[in-house]
Amino acid sequence: MLSLFFDAVLALALPLLAWRVLTTRDLYRAVILFIAFGLLVALSWARLDAPDIALAEAAIGAGLTGALFLNTVGGLVGRKRSPSRESDESREVAERREAIQSSPGEPVDEVMRPWWVRLALTVPILALGLALGWAVVSFPEPAIDLAQQASDNLEASGVDHGVTAVLLNFRSYDTLLEIGVLLLAVVAVWSLDLGRVRGGQAALSKGLPVLHGLVRLLTPIMIIVGGYLLWAGAKQPGGAFQAGAVLGALGVLLVLSGLVRPPLSDGSGLRIGLAVGFAVFLGIGTAVMLATGELLNYPPASTYGLIIIIELFLTVSIALTLAALFVTAPPRKEQGSKEHSEEKGEES
Amino acid sequence: MGLIGSNWLVVPIVLPLATATLAMLVGRRSAPYLGLLTASGILLSVAAIGLTVLEEGTIRYQLGGWEAPLGINLYADGLAVFMLLMTAIVGAAVSAYAVGYFTSRQDESGRVAGDSGDRSGSFWVLWMFLWASLNGLFLSADAFNLYVTLEIMGLSAAGLVTLERRQSALSSGMRYLFVTLLGSLAYLMGVALLYGALGALDLATLGELMYPGAATWSALALITLGMALKTGLFPLHFWMPAAYSNAISPASALLAGLVGKASFYLLLRLWFDVFDGGLGPGPGQVLGLLGAAAIVWGAVMAVRQRRLKRLLAYSSVSQIGYLFVLFSLATTASWGFDAWSGGVYHAFSHACAKAAMFMSAGAIVRSVGHDDLDRMQGVGQQMPLAVAGFALGGVTLMGLPPTGGFTAKWLLVSASLESGQWWIAVVLLAGGVLAALYVLRFLNPALIQVKVGPVARPATQNLEVTAFVLAFGSFFLALLSAPLLALLRIGTPFASVLLVGTP
Numbered sequence: 001m002l003s004l005f006f007d008a009v010l011a012l013a014l015p016l017l018a019w020r021v022l023t024t025r026d027l028y029r030a031v032i033l034f035i036a037f038g039l040l041v042a043l044s045w046a047r048l049d050a051p052d053i054a055l056a057e058a059a060i061g062a063g064l065t066g067a068l069f070l071n072t073v074g075g076l077v078g079r080k081r082s083p084s085r086e087s088d089e090s091r092e093v094a095e096r097r098e099a100i101q102s103s104p105g106e107p108v109d110e111v112m113r114p115w116w117v118r119l120a121l122t123v124p125i126l127a128l129g130l131a132l133g134w135a136v137v138s139f140p141e142p143a144i145d146l147a148q149q150a151s152d153n154l155e156a157s158g159v160d161h162g163v164t165a166v167l168l169n170f171r172s173y174d175t176l177l178e179i180g181v182l183l184l185a186v187v188a189v190w191s192l193d194l195g196r197v198r199g200g201q202a203a204l205s206k207g208l209p210v211l212h213g214l215v216r217l218l219t220p221i222m223i224i225v226g227g228y229l230l231w232a233g234a235k236q237p238g239g240a241f242q243a244g245a246v247l248g249a250l251g252v253l254l255v256l257s258g259l260v261r262p263p264l265s266d267g268s269g270l271r272i273g274l275a276v277g278f279a280v281f282l283g284i285g286t287a288v289m290l291a292t293g294e295l296l297n298y299p300p301a302s303t304y305g306l307i308i309i310i311e312l313f314l315t316v317s318i319a320l321t322l323a324a325l326f327v328t329a330p331p332r333k334e335q336g337s338k339e340h341s342e343e344k345g346e347e348s
Numbered sequence: 349m350g351l352i353g354s355n356w357l358v359v360p361i362v363l364p365l366a367t368a369t370l371a372m373l374v375g376r377r378s379a380p381y382l383g384l385l386t387a388s389g390i391l392l393s394v395a396a397i398g399l400t401v402l403e404e405g406t407i408r409y410q411l412g413g414w415e416a417p418l419g420i421n422l423y424a425d426g427l428a429v430f431m432l433l434m435t436a437i438v439g440a441a442v443s444a445y446a447v448g449y450f451t452s453r454q455d456e457s458g459r460v461a462g463d464s465g466d467r468s469g470s471f472w473v474l475w476m477f478l479w480a481s482l483n484g485l486f487l488s489a490d491a492f493n494l495y496v497t498l499e500i501m502g503l504s505a506a507g508l509v510t511l512e513r514r515q516s517a518l519s520s521g522m523r524y525l526f527v528t529l530l531g532s533l534a535y536l537m538g539v540a541l542l543y544g545a546l547g548a549l550d551l552a553t554l555g556e557l558m559y560p561g562a563a564t565w566s567a568l569a570l571i572t573l574g575m576a577l578k579t580g581l582f583p584l585h586f587w588m589p590a591a592y593s594n595a596i597s598p599a600s601a602l603l604a605g606l607v608g609k610a611s612f613y614l615l616l617r618l619w620f621d622v623f624d625g626g627l628g629p630g631p632g633q634v635l636g637l638l639g640a641a642a643i644v645w646g647a648v649m650a651v652r653q654r655r656l657k658r659l660l661a662y663s664s665v666s667q668i669g670y671l672f673v674l675f676s677l678a679t680t681a682s683w684g685f686d687a688w689s690g691g692v693y694h695a696f697s698h699a700c701a702k703a704a705m706f707m708s709a710g711a712i713v714r715s716v717g718h719d720d721l722d723r724m725q726g727v728g729q730q731m732p733l734a735v736a737g738f739a740l741g742g743v744t745l746m747g748l749p750p751t752g753g754f755t756a757k758w759l760l761v762s763a764s765l766e767s768g769q770w771w772i773a774v775v776l777l778a779g780g781v782l783a784a785l786y787v788l789r790f791l792n793p794a795l796i797q798v799k800v801g802p803v804a805r806p807a808t809q810n811l812e813v814t815a816f817v818l819a820f821g822s823f824f825l826a827l828l829s830a831p832l833l834a835l836l837r838i839g840t841p842f843a844s845v846l847l848v849g850t851p
Contacts, residue, residue: 135541135563142547143557149418173411173420177484177496180365184477184500187372188507191470192518271373279369286362295358297413 003047010044027076027107031069038062051237052163055229059245064322067252071326076107158303160235167239168307172296176285179278179314182321186274189325208257215257222250230315234304240311244318251323274324277317281310356400357409357422359393360432360483368476379472380447386476387440390483394436398429398835406839408489416489416550423489423551425839427692430832431486431613434696438605438703439479441818445707446471446598448810449714471511471598478504478602485610491539491549491622494614498535502528502578505607508599509591520590527577527587531611534574538567542622555622568623568631571615578611581635581672582642585665592661593719597710600657604664605703609695612671616692620841625679636676640775642669647782651789656709656719659786664702666779667745670694673760673772678842683766685842689833690759696832697752700822701744707815708738714811715803724793726800735794737816740823742787747780752825 017037024030038061045054150162150170157165167175226246233239254260284306285296292299298306367386371379401407401424409422424432450471481500488494506528510521539549545563546554558564580588592600619625625632646666653659674691678684711734712727713719728735747753757776764772 131562131566131569132537132541135566136544138562139544140559140561142545144417144547144553146417146547146549153414153418169412170414170418171412171420171492174493174496177481177493177500180368180477180480181496181499181503183369183372184474184503184507187470187473187477188503188510191474191507192510268373275369275372278365282362282365282369286366289355292413293355294410294413295355295362296411 007047010040010047014040014044025109027073027109028070030109031066031073034069035062035066038066052239052242055237055242056245059242059249060322063249064245064252064326067249068326073107156300158298158300158307159233161233161237161239163237164233164239164307167241168310169298169303172285176278176281176296179281179317182318183275183278186321186324211257212259215253215259218253219250222246222253226250226315226319230311233311234308240314240318243311243315245322247315247319248322248326251319252326255323255327270320270324273320274317277314280313284310354407354409356393356396357407357424357487360390360397360436361480361487363389363393364476364480364483368473368480371472371476375469379469380450383443383472383476384447386479387436387443390479391436391440394429394432397424398433401426401429401838402835417548417553420493421489421550422487424487426836427613427616427840428486429838430692430696430836431609432483434609434699435479435482435486435606437821438601438699438818439482441814442598442601442605442703442707443475445601445710445811445814446475448808448814449596449598449710470507474504474507474511475598475602478508478607482606482610486613489551491542491551491554491618493549495532495536495539498532498578498611498614501607501610502532505599505603508602509595511599512594512596514594516590517594520587520594523587524591531574531578534570534577535614538570538574541567541570551617551621555624558622558624558627560627564623565627568627571618572631572635575611575615576635576638576672579608579615579671580665580668581638582645582665582669583638585642585646585668588665589658589661592664592706593655593657597657597706597713600660600710601703601706604660604706605699608664608668609699612668612695616688619675620678620688629679632675632678635672636674636772639669639672639675640772642666642672643775643779644669644782647779647786650786651782653786653789654721656713656721656724656790657706659721659789660702660705660709663705663745663783663786666783667694667698667702670698670756670760670776670779673764673776677760677763677767677769677772679767683763685837685840686759686766687763688840688842689836690756690763692836693752693759693829693832694756697744697756697822697825700752700818700825701741704815704819704822705738705741705745707811707818708734708741711811711815712738721790721793724790725796726798727794728791729797729800730803731812733812733816735791737812737819738794739787739791740816740819742783742791744819744822744825745783745787747783750826751823752829753822755826755829 014037017033017040021030021033021037024033039058042054042058042062045051045057147162150166153170154160154162154165157169159165159168226243229238229246230240230243231238233242251260284298288298288306289295363386367382371382374382397407406423406425409424410416411420411422413419477500481497481504485494485497485501488497502525506521506525509524510518512518512521541563542554543549545561545567546557548554548557577584592604595603619632643666646662646664646669650659650662650666653662671691671694674687677687678691709719712724712731715731716724716727744751744753747757757780761773761776764770764776
């Protein structure tokens with residue numbers, strides 16, 4: 001009874017929060033609501049008996065994504081609007097902005113959305129919602145039970161936890177490509193050359209002894225938690241993604257508190273750290289072809305060991321990737337930095 | 349087949365992934381050489397896969413040694429190899445082009461309007477990831493794995509658009525990213541519904557279990573909508589002109605030539621292998637109608653453009669229409685294979701021609717410093733090879749023999765007459781005339797004999813040559829139609845392969 005009540009509250013709160021996230025004009029408030037939304041989604045996953053996804057959602061969906069959004073909003077605070085746009089702005093918009101803004105300088109969503117735009121958006125969304133609801137209600141009993149097949153083959157997978165077996169053995173190819181997506185995300189962000197929108201150098205970094213003490217205290221704890229999650233992943237919920245998320249959050253904390261300088265280290269070291277997870281995964285996946293004849297088909301005797309090695313390196317790269325996305329300052333190599341500073345000089 | 353034989357299948361995916369990782373570490377000075385090596389490796393492996401498929405039929409490869417539906421399979425039939433081949437040819441040409449494009453910019457004296465360089469040295473990493481994702485998409489036999497390849501594809505393509513440092517490129521790249529994410533999410537939602545209803549992700553298994561019902565209809569609608577958005581089917585093409593025309597030219601060539609084809613391929617694969625031809629004749633008619641509208645609308649808009657790269661972008665809006673016409677023609681009837689292979693053939697010839705035209709345009713824009721159509725007088729004397737490449741590509745778009753566009757139109761037109769939908773044939777032919785009009789919008793001023801001096805910034809020979817070679821290939825593509833159609837027949841979903849109108 002109580003759990004039913006809890007589920008009902010969750011089911012009501014999720015769409016309500018989602019709607020508030022989308023309609024709140026104050027961006028800072030919207031981000032906080034988004035984080036709350038992410039935590040409730042994580043709770044829902046836990047209620048659906050999917051603790052792995054719940055962990056990942058809480059750490060990445062709510063935690064790190066929320067931190068990235070806060071970073072962005074922080075970057076927008078107090079940014080001078082260009083004079084040309086200021087003069088173009090109609091008085092109506094200016095008044096509206098004043099009405100929305102609680103305090104001057106806070107970033108707000110200024111895009112005007114007349115009623116017909118809202119209506120035009122509402123109709124397809126309602127149609128989609130109805131179609132999805134109808135589809136889900138009318139699901140037949142699936143002809144194939146993949147979960148059953150996965151647990152039947154668990155013994156041959158080298159690990160005792162179903163989710164880890166799927167991620168690193170049955171569907172390891174998907175995971176390999178997903179790690180590629182993480183690496184690619186960093187490269188894509190770096191290619192934007194966002195030198196000036198450097199995050200992580202918030203005002204926090206200056207002389208806050210309590211913060212520094214706290215972070216120093218948290219650092220070993222988070223490393224142990226990350227290590228435990230990684231090791232536990234072979235038998236129970238946990239694994240490289242969750243461990244990487246915890247360690248990535250630690251990286252963000254270290255940068256925010258000023259204990260580590262933003263471009264985490266010099267360029268090539270960071271590059272190697274980011275790429276090593278993907279490189280090791282790809283390397284092992286290809287090397288086992290010599291033994292078994294197929295990509296990513298581990299030899300039965302060494303399956304467990306290979307999976308743990310892969311997960312270890314994945315954790316390092318995932319943590320660094322998440323922290324690097326937060327910091328965004330791309331490490332420049334060779335003549336790149338010179339060119340860039342020249343261009344900056346021209347602009348100013 | 350042996351150990352090596354079937355393992356050729358993973359080379360076009362693993363090789364560019366390895367190169368991308370290496371290119372990230374070695375920096376941009378040696379990255380181009382790695383890129384060229386990879387391009388030749390991919391060409392070689394695709395040729396090996398093609399020969400194997402021609403001789404021994406389709407190949408299925410179990411990744412990780414797990415059988416489908418528990419594991420993920422790769423699958424190569426005629427269509428997949430056809431698309432691999434298209435990607436390998438266009439990709440190799442763009443790679444060679446990019447070497448000249450990025451290295452020759454160091455002796456630049458000032459900022460040139462239109463095209464700038466790759467300051468962060470990310471081009472090769474992004475492009476290798478993109479290539480791996482394209483090959484992975486063509487070979488994948490798993491609905492969720494296709495989503496992963498779509499993600500890599502969208503992210504790397506958006507990264508390529510924003511390599512151009514101007515504000516307009518940044519905003520159109522950002523919009524492209526949102527569009528492509530929205531398309532992928534719609535696809536993912538469709539896959540989730542399929543998994544919920546049928547319990548599997550393997551495409552062949554899904555095809556066997558398919559039934560018309562609420563979940564499958566919703567899945568079909570979501571997947572089709574998402575892929576139509578990513579391909580840029582009228583009226584969902586709103587993001588295309590800005591993204592294609594603001595990107596650096598190698599990226600424009602890749603986007604217009606290959607990326608749009610990949611989402612089209614995905615739709616084709618799912619419609620005919622999983623959804624049994626769209627769960628009935630109605631949905632195919634809708635796509636066909638939109639395709640016909642795209643042919644006319646895109647061409648009319650292209651004629652009205654004042655900038656070279658925007659003209660090419662709207663031409664893509666029009667040419668994509670030809671691809672979607674096949675959905676209203678490809679049925680189980682005898683002309684089904686004609687329509688299907690005609691559309692696929694059009695994808696091939698358009699990929700080569702449009703990539704070549706964007707490469708030519710890129711060389712021209714770099715040299716003359718603008719892409720204003722009204723100021724192109726006499727460019728033909730300054731850069732004869734680039735203009736010739738553009739013209740050859742243009743003839744392919746018009747669909748005159750012996751170009752690949754001719755084979756494609758022949759097949760499509762004969763299928764539409766055969767099926768009694770003659771109005772489609774009218775639109776197809778009108779599209780060719782309109783294509784001639786917008787191609788001449790550039791060629792007319794370019795070929796005028798006026799007194800011209802040397803260009804502001806002579807392009808390296810490499811740019812013009814690679815563009816010309818690719819255009820030349822697309823021009824004579826009809827001569828290869830017999831072996832290519834034989835390839836397409838392997839593993840085709842159309843049972844009765846009766847070629848009514850082989851040219």
